[in-house]
Amino acid sequence: MNDLFITAVRVIDLRFPTSRENIGSDAVNKDPDYSAAYCIIETNSDLRGHGLSFTLGRGTDLVVQAAEYLSRYAVNRTLSSITEDFRAFARQLTDDTQFRWLGPEKGVIQLAAAALINAVWDLYARVESKPLWQLLSEMEPAQLIKAIDFRYIDDALPPEEALDILTTRRQGQAERLALLRKEGYPAYTTSAGWFGYSEEKIRRLSREALADGWTYFKLKVGGDAADDLRRGHIVREEIGWVNKLMVDANQKWGVLEAVTRTRQLAELQPWWMEEPTNPDDILGHARIRREVPEVRIATGEHVHNRIMFKQLLQAQAIDVLQLDSCRVAGVNENLAIILMAAKFNVPVCPHAGGVGLCEYVQHLSVFDFLSVSASLENRVIEFVDHLHEHFVDPVRIRNGHYLLPEQPGYSIEIRKESLTRFAFPHGAAWSTSE
Ligand SMILES: C[C@H](O)[C@@H](O)CC(=O)C(=O)O
Numbered sequence: 001m002n003d004l005f006i007t008a009v010r011v012i013d014l015r016f017p018t019s020r021e022n023i024g025s026d027a028v029n030k031d032p033d034y035s036a037a038y039c040i041i042e043t044n045s046d047l048r049g050h051g052l053s054f055t056l057g058r059g060t061d062l063v064v065q066a067a068e069y070l071s072r073y074a075v076n077r078t079l080s081s082i083t084e085d086f087r088a089f090a091r092q093l094t095d096d097t098q099f100r101w102l103g104p105e106k107g108v109i110q111l112a113a114a115a116l117i118n119a120v121w122d123l124y125a126r127v128e129s130k131p132l133w134q135l136l137s138e139m140e141p142a143q144l145i146k147a148i149d150f151r152y153i154d155d156a157l158p159p160e161e162a163l164d165i166l167t168t169r170r171q172g173q174a175e176r177l178a179l180l181r182k183e184g185y186p187a188y189t190t191s192a193g194w195f196g197y198s199e200e201k202i203r204r205l206s207r208e209a210l211a212d213g214w215t216y217f218k219l220k221v222g223g224d225a226a227d228d229l230r231r232g233h234i235v236r237e238e239i240g241w242v243n244k245l246m247v248d249a250n251q252k253w254g255v256l257e258a259v260t261r262t263r264q265l266a267e268l269q270p271w272w273m274e275e276p277t278n279p280d281d282i283l284g285h286a287r288i289r290r291e292v293p294e295v296r297i298a299t300g301e302h303v304h305n306r307i308m309f310k311q312l313l314q315a316q317a318i319d320v321l322q323l324d325s326c327r328v329a330g331v332n333e334n335l336a337i338i339l340m341a342a343k344f345n346v347p348v349c350p351h352a353g354g355v356g357l358c359e360y361v362q363h364l365s366v367f368d369f370l371s372v373s374a375s376l377e378n379r380v381i382e383f384v385d386h387l388h389e390h391f392v393d394p395v396r397i398r399n400g401h402y403l404l405p406e407q408p409g410y411s412i413e414i415r416k417e418s419l420t421r422f423a424f425p426h427g428a429a430w431s432t433s434e
């Protein structure tokens with residue numbers, strides 16, 4: 001296909017009123033309206049690129065504004081001028097000499113950069129007529145390396161080592177792909193255990209999820225200690241002790257309280273304890289992990305960039321790395337993080353509790369398995385059973401596994417009617433009391 005020319009970027013403030021049913025609630029984020037700054041890249045052809053960054057409602061307008069500002073680096077360019085030097089494009093977005101003061105590489109501008117960068121990858125994959133995982137896993141290792149910004153991480157992962165991982169892991173790729181085609185990628189469900197759900201609802205949803213074939217379950221904790229344990233035992237009564245249960249505190253505690261509470265929760269035999277404390281507290285995570293060795297420690301959904309992940313790995317602070325497809329600066333930065341995790345031998349289990357995150361991360365995990373880690377051991381992708389009906393190419397789950405996405409792109413395109421109805425504040429979902 002001839003090179004595409006990017007003519008415009010539209011950014012939409014999209015919000016779903018999930019808080020009305022406590023969907024997505026946790027001990028800290030008690031009333032999330034799953035939302036997104038949603039980017040559409042227009043071109044001189046019928047092809048468009050779609051990308052979003054996940055938000056919780058209020059503040060989405062700030063990410064929209066930031067993405068509108070950053071879109072100047074994509075408009076009036078050919079697609080190939082970006083993809084041939086993808087690292088430079090990502091750097092333009094994350095390193096604008098004035099805008100970067102608002103970060104750098106964190107918060108609103110990082111989310112905005114992610115939405116745009118992911119939209120470019122979506123467009124690129126559509127042009128190549130491949131799902132993103134396939135585009136990535138068929139790219140030459142050297143080409144992938146060219147997309148990664150090694151600044152600030154080459155002390156832990158030099159580009160030559162990353163290249164070596166990608167080159168050696170090509171071996172066996174066909175067999176691994178055959179396995180995924182047959183069985184899918186293992187997953188876990190969070191949808192039974194939201195913080196705002198009653199005990200009856202948690203029991204019923206755990207039972208239903210078990211009947212649907214789920215074997216890994218996650219429960220929100222961080223409330224009253226006795227309540228957390230009681231709710232945990234309800235889930236255990238339903239799923240038994242062979243199936244896996246993870247607990248997620250969403251940053252609720254200081255380090256000392258996290259140590260105490262994680263020890264108490266150990267009686268539930270959690271497969272991991274997630275976000276026990278503030279995500280910026282790398283040494284705090286290391287201490288919790290050291291002082292409660294019987295429980296594995298997971299974090300990542302609020303880790304802003306590859307530099308923080310580098311330190312979590314160097315400090316031996318985590319057992320499970322939960323990258324987020326649009327908290328860091330899109331696919332490019334996630335490639336860096338996946339490669340670092342492989343170097344440190346820490347499994348990646350991506351965060352997907354939000355809108356569009358399941359659609360995104362399935363591609364990253366499949367790529368990880370095919371081209372980087374070459375392992376499924378201790379690896380599961382999160383699944384939440386909400387809002388998939390709004391996607392043109394939604395995730396497909398069978399028996400607790402993600403099936404391989406087949407359509408070209410990054411699976412993130414939202415249906416036109418949904419874009420209209422849930423646009424904030426004038427879409428029908430918000431302007432009328434439906
Ligand atoms: C606010 C989100 O729903 C958050 O609770 C998701 C999360 O922590 C997870 O999926 O893990």
Ligand SMILES: [Mg+2]
Pocket residue numbers: 248250274275301351353
């Ligand atoms: Mg979480």
